[in-house]
Amino acid sequence: MTTIAKASGSGGKRALTKAANRQAILAAARQVFARIGFDATTVRDIIRETDLAAGTFYNYFRSKEEVFEAIAGESARRFRPMLQTVREEARSFEDYIRAAYKAYFSFLKSENEEAFRRGEPHMALIGVRVDTPEMHAIFDEIRQDLEEVARNADISLEDSEFLTAAAIGIARELGDHMLQRRPVDVDGAAKFATTLLLDGLKALATQSTR
Known part of the structure; x- marks a missing residue:
């Protein structure tokens, strides 16, 4: 259960900040999503994982979907500096693809290290559509990066939007299946993803010349 530190105050009542409550809900949701899946x-499952009253949840989120979006949004904000590096x-172009995949898979592994230590499942993303400003920003950022590195390498991209969607989908x-394996093989996943994407681009280029 996700607990919240008590703070002294008049009448011995809890003095809980909004930030602490919100983080308690997010931490609890991570555990529950990992344990039994998003669907x-x-x-109620999320609330039971905290020390909060049932009504408190709705002061911060309207649904489990909003909680998941908040978790994904926070993860996206933490990942963006790595993408910039x-x-x-x-x-x-190949170096960017390989390094971007390795950075993401390494980030994904680090995000789930605590769950691994507790022997709990990781937080799966398969089948969950996340549509937040942060995710849109990352999509646009990756598309711009792909266009720039391709242009610098004198590579013609058939459709940068489709390519970005494919790269993120892969x-x-x-990444989710990587986390289910033991040991978690970041390098192997990055190599597989890079080869798959680059070979796909080569096949598209061959078709366009026919």
């Missing part, structure tokens, strides 16, 4: 989780250090699906 099976109810708001990849962009700055990439020396070629990362999400492959």
Whole structure:
């Protein structure tokens, strides 16, 4: 159960900040989503994982979907600086693809280290559509990166929007399955994803010349 530290105050009542309550809900939701899956989780399940009263949940979120979006949004904000580093250090189109996948899979592993230590399942993303401003920003950022590194390498992209969607889709699906394996093989997942995407681009280029 996710607990919240008590603070002294007049009448011995709890003095809980909004930030503490919100973080308690998010931490509890992470555990429940990982344990029984997003689809099976109810708001009541999340509340039971905290010390909060049932009505408190709705002061912060309207549904479990909003909680999941908040978790995904926070993760996206933490990942964006890593993506920026990849962009700055990439020396070629292939280098960017490989480094971006490795950065994401490494981030995904680190995000679930606590669950691994407790012997609990990881927080699966398969089948869950996340539509937040942060996720849109990452999509646009990756598309711009792909266009720039391709242009610098004199590579013609058939459709940068489709390519970005494919790259992110591979990362999400492959990343989830990577977390189910032991040991968690970040390098193997990054190599597989990179090869799959680059070979797909080569096949598209071959078709377009026919």
